[in-house]
Amino acid sequence: MSTEFEQNLEKFAEVIIKVGLNLQPGQRLLIGPPIFAVNGVSLELAPLVRVIAKKAYQAGAKLVDVNWNDDILQLIRIQNAPDGTFEEYPKWKVNTAVKFAETGDAMLVIYADNPNLLMNQDPEKITTLQQMAFQNIEPLMNYVVKNTTNWTIITAPIDGWVDKVFPEQLQKDRKFKFWDTLFEICRIKNEDPVSAWKKHVNQLTSRKNYLNRKQYNALKFEASGTDLKIGLPKDHLWQAASMKSQNGINFVANIPTEEIFTIPHKDKTEGFLKCTKPLYFSGGLVEDYQLKFSNGKIIEVSAKKGEDFLKKLIQTDEGASYLGEIALVPHKSPISQSGLLFYNILIDENASNHIALGRGYKFNFKDGETLTDEEFTALGGNYSLIHIDCMFGSGEMDVDGITKDGEVEPIIRDGEWAFTV
Amino acid sequence: MGVHSIILSINQVESLMKSEFEKNLEKYAKLIVKVGLNIQPGQRLLIGSPRRDANGVPIELAPLVRLITKNAYQAGAKFVEVLWEDDQVRLIRYQYAPRDSFEEYPTWRTDAKFEISKNNDAMLSVAAVNPDLLTGKDSDLIFTAHKSFYNHNKPAADLLRRGMGTWSIFTAPIKAWADKVFPDISSTERMTKFWDVIFDICRVKEEDPITAWENHINQLVIRSDFLNKKKYIALKYNAPGTDLTIGLPKGHIWKCANRTTKSGITQIVNLPTEEIYTTPHKDKVDGVISFTKPLPLEVLIDGLKLEFSKGKVIEASAKKGEKYLNKLLKTDEGASRLGEVALVPNSSPISQLGILFYNGLIDENASCHIALGNGIKGCLKNGLDMSKEEFAAAGGNQCLFHIDFMVGSEKMNIDGIKQDGAAEPIMRKGEWAFEA
Numbered sequence: 001m002s003t004e005f006e007q008n009l010e011k012f013a014e015v016i017i018k019v020g021l022n023l024q025p026g027q028r029l030l031i032g033p034p035i036f037a038v039n040g041v042s043l044e045l046a047p048l049v050r051v052i053a054k055k056a057y058q059a060g061a062k063l064v065d066v067n068w069n070d071d072i073l074q075l076i077r078i079q080n081a082p083d084g085t086f087e088e089y090p091k092w093k094v095n096t097a098v099k100f101a102e103t104g105d106a107m108l109v110i111y112a113d114n115p116n117l118l119m120n121q122d123p124e125k126i127t128t129l130q131q132m133a134f135q136n137i138e139p140l141m142n143y144v145v146k147n148t149t150n151w152t153i154i155t156a157p158i159d160g161w162v163d164k165v166f167p168e169q170l171q172k173d174r175k176f177k178f179w180d181t182l183f184e185i186c187r188i189k190n191e192d193p194v195s196a197w198k199k200h201v202n203q204l205t206s207r208k209n210y211l212n213r214k215q216y217n218a219l220k221f222e223a224s225g226t227d228l229k230i231g232l233p234k235d236h237l238w239q240a241a242s243m244k245s246q247n248g249i250n251f252v253a254n255i256p257t258e259e260i261f262t263i264p265h266k267d268k269t270e271g272f273l274k275c276t277k278p279l280y281f282s283g284g285l286v287e288d289y290q291l292k293f294s295n296g297k298i299i300e301v302s303a304k305k306g307e308d309f310l311k312k313l314i315q316t317d318e319g320a321s322y323l324g325e326i327a328l329v330p331h332k333s334p335i336s337q338s339g340l341l342f343y344n345i346l347i348d349e350n351a352s353n354h355i356a357l358g359r360g361y362k363f364n365f366k367d368g369e370t371l372t373d374e375e376f377t378a379l380g381g382n383y384s385l386i387h388i389d390c391m392f393g394s395g396e397m398d399v400d401g402i403t404k405d406g407e408v409e410p411i412i413r414d415g416e417w418a419f420t421v
Numbered sequence: 422m423g424v425h426s427i428i429l430s431i432n433q434v435e436s437l438m439k440s441e442f443e444k445n446l447e448k449y450a451k452l453i454v455k456v457g458l459n460i461q462p463g464q465r466l467l468i469g470s471p472r473r474d475a476n477g478v479p480i481e482l483a484p485l486v487r488l489i490t491k492n493a494y495q496a497g498a499k500f501v502e503v504l505w506e507d508d509q510v511r512l513i514r515y516q517y518a519p520r521d522s523f524e525e526y527p528t529w530r531t532d533a534k535f536e537i538s539k540n541n542d543a544m545l546s547v548a549a550v551n552p553d554l555l556t557g558k559d560s561d562l563i564f565t566a567h568k569s570f571y572n573h574n575k576p577a578a579d580l581l582r583r584g585m586g587t588w589s590i591f592t593a594p595i596k597a598w599a600d601k602v603f604p605d606i607s608s609t610e611r612m613t614k615f616w617d618v619i620f621d622i623c624r625v626k627e628e629d630p631i632t633a634w635e636n637h638i639n640q641l642v643i644r645s646d647f648l649n650k651k652k653y654i655a656l657k658y659n660a661p662g663t664d665l666t667i668g669l670p671k672g673h674i675w676k677c678a679n680r681t682t683k684s685g686i687t688q689i690v691n692l693p694t695e696e697i698y699t700t701p702h703k704d705k706v707d708g709v710i711s712f713t714k715p716l717p718l719e720v721l722i723d724g725l726k727l728e729f730s731k732g733k734v735i736e737a738s739a740k741k742g743e744k745y746l747n748k749l750l751k752t753d754e755g756a757s758r759l760g761e762v763a764l765v766p767n768s769s770p771i772s773q774l775g776i777l778f779y780n781g782l783i784d785e786n787a788s789c790h791i792a793l794g795n796g797i798k799g800c801l802k803n804g805l806d807m808s809k810e811e812f813a814a815a816g817g818n819q820c821l822f823h824i825d826f827m828v829g830s831e832k833m834n835i836d837g838i839k840q841d842g843a844a845e846p847i848m849r850k851g852e853w854a855f856e857a
Contacts, residue, residue: 028525043480046507053510057517063525064514065476068505070483073490077501080494088465088500092536096529 231268668705
């Protein structure tokens with residue numbers, strides 16, 4: 001007899017392998033390639049990793065390997081390593097993932113970090129470590145943005161993080177509560193979660209197809225504190241949930257996912273926005289911030305908390321103050337309805353309409369996988385080392401699409417879809 | 422006064438209350454970094470360099486790994502990286518993976534090892550394996566996986582043999598292994614007992630373990646110097662079921678775990694260590710030898726008996742693991758010849774515990790042993806600079822692997838044969854027969 005938790009864990013693993021990765025017989029699977037400042041899979045997630053490994057082999061994987069990470073070692077490094085050594089980075093972790101991409105094997109990212117871990121540590125060292133991570137994962141990102149192979153990002157609760165998300169729960173109940181919420185928002189509690197996911201993916205695909213047929217010239221966002229017009233480039237492609245990798249595998253890159261997203265024209269954003277959720281990014285928290293744009297570039301930043309951190313982020317490079325993504329999420333999505341802030345971009349971005357500062361994805365253009373970097377830029381695609389989501393949607397938000405002829409069509413009203421498919 | 426002084430005294434109490442175990446664990450971590458690796462400022466350290474039976478450090482050992490990492494940084498290491506493994510994921514592979522997939526190897530792990538040695542950086546291997554993990558699994562699959570590891574590991578292993586990089590192996594208990602070694606102790610006490618034994622045999626409980634290790638290594642150096650002056654041409658082994666002559670090559674050197682790298686760093690390869698060893702002549706082994714302890718290679722080899730002629734195994738039998746053994750001996754030309762001969766007195770502290778650990782690193786330091794497979798270049802005069810051909814011409818064996826087999830017992834006599842054929846006692850009834 002297995003407990004309900006164990007059954008849900010099995011179902012979660014099943015969704016990851018069958019829906020997320022759609023793992024093919026003969027593929028290898030790397031669990032835990034580095035992403036941003038997260039260097040691998042937390043050791044405490046071994047029970048989940050084991051179930052995933054089992055399902056992967058049962059699906060015919062020829063090798064499953066895990067890139068583990070003990071985040072305490074990061075803390076020990078900051079506290080004990082000699083000055084001048086913080087530019088060292090384990091390049092082999094990135095090279096390993098790059099090889100998987102090159103050989104058409106599969107990758108599963110488990111994006112979980114403890115937002116409190118590096119609190120009160122030397123911010124200069126933390127910044128250096130982040131910069132090193134961004135620079136070094138660059139070769140991997142070059143493959144990911146082209147969907148060279150099937151990849152999926154998931155998350156799972158770990159120590160410290162659960163305290164941050166569920167502070168009002170008893171300490172001993174927090175992790176269980178987190179798992180329970182995660183199973184809920186990932187549709188795992190359905191009797192047949194794989195079918196439930198197929199239905200969900202079909203829904204998102206129909207809406208995505210509608211928007212692709214429209215080929216709007218621009219989008220207009222209005223809510224209290226927000227009046228923003230985002231120009232869309234020619235041949236932009238809306239994506240949602242299911243994508244096809246260059247080696248022909250249909251996969252779902254994010255679990256959970258609620259968004260439909262495309263690429264803005266990097267020079268054509270005008271106006272201002274007010275965030276509706278804090279921005280948390282590897283150790284830094286920004287609250288109550290506002291951004292003002294002109295000709296696509298952020299020209300004004302203010303925040304009640306973390307303003308310096310945000311300013312530093314957008315100074316990472318030239319592209320960091322331009323947009324790379326615009327995503328639509330209905331306000332009644334299960335994550336939004338939970339009312340929780342997860343301090344984790346994978347989950348939080350699926351609670352709200354959002355833009356991303358920084359890098360745009362080639363797969364958001366028609367035939368984008370074959371674009372050279374120069375062609376991508378010429379079409380209006382933005383390039384940066386960073387890609388950071390900023391949530392600004394709410395139940396009061398209206399979104400319009402502006403056609404080539406200047407006609408205005410409703411896309412979202414009061415936070416919900418305003419068109420039927 | 423007041424609040425602050427109370428807080429201070431609470432801190433002091435906490436430090437006093439740090440358990441004996443925690444203190445020993447910290448001393449052990451320091452010993453590994455200072456004596457095992459002798460970490461130099463500016464070196465990188467890779468913890469968990471892969472072995473035949475483990476792709477990395479067991480995730481269970483995180484508390485010790487954290488202490489080692491801290492000590493390494495404090496000694497000036499510029500970066501510490503860890504290769505972890507969860508042995509349950511290893512087991513799941515044998516349970517569920519397609520049978521034709523076992524040649525697949527995660528090459529980045531041996532690549533990381535290669536990079537470390539190439540740059541004269543440091544690495545640690547951990548010998549901490551549940552000997553029963555793969556019991557009942559197909560030994561052909563296990564052999565296929567092992568051979569694939571040897572092939573991918575070869576470039577890294579070659580660098581080590583040429584004196585590049587620092588490298589040390591240590592051990593630490595994991596739960597499933599403790600259950601195997603201490604079945605008669607209540608299950609809640611087994612880990613405590615196991616740690617206690619490891620602290621003992623690694624001299625961690627000494628007030629100053631680093632000095633204790635210096636003294637210990639000096640003793641071993643004195644014994645090896647004595648044998649080096651003798652320049653024996655062969656060793657003759659006698660014990661029940663054993664009558665074996667092992668020829669030694671010209672210019673052979675007896676050594677202990679004390680290793681000096683090409684870049685001039687002196688470090689200790691094994692914690693614990695009790696052996697002195699050299700490399701035998703690959704074509705000059707004749708007779709029969711019976712093995713005295715089982716050998717866990719993920720497949721258990723037990724009751725092993727080998728017959729040699731002109732250096733080569735001509736007959737092999739084992740009560741357990743024979744199928745694996747027969748494949749192993751056919752791995753390559755050098756697989757059926759010897760690559761090491763090592764002497765350990767039966768009264769060694771590990772041997773006196775009378776415990777079978779099912780662990781190569783510990784058990785080999787409880788018993789005289791010989792190794793099948795690759796010879797040791799550093800045990801021949803000018804060996805580190807020898808080409809493959811020169812090493813072979815000097816009598817050195819070459820093979821993808823190097824596996825120690827335990828042969829010693831309290832009944833074993835070993836003679837050294839001099840140039841003129843005269844025999845001198847080296848060991849009698851398992852103990853040293855000479856004063857050094």
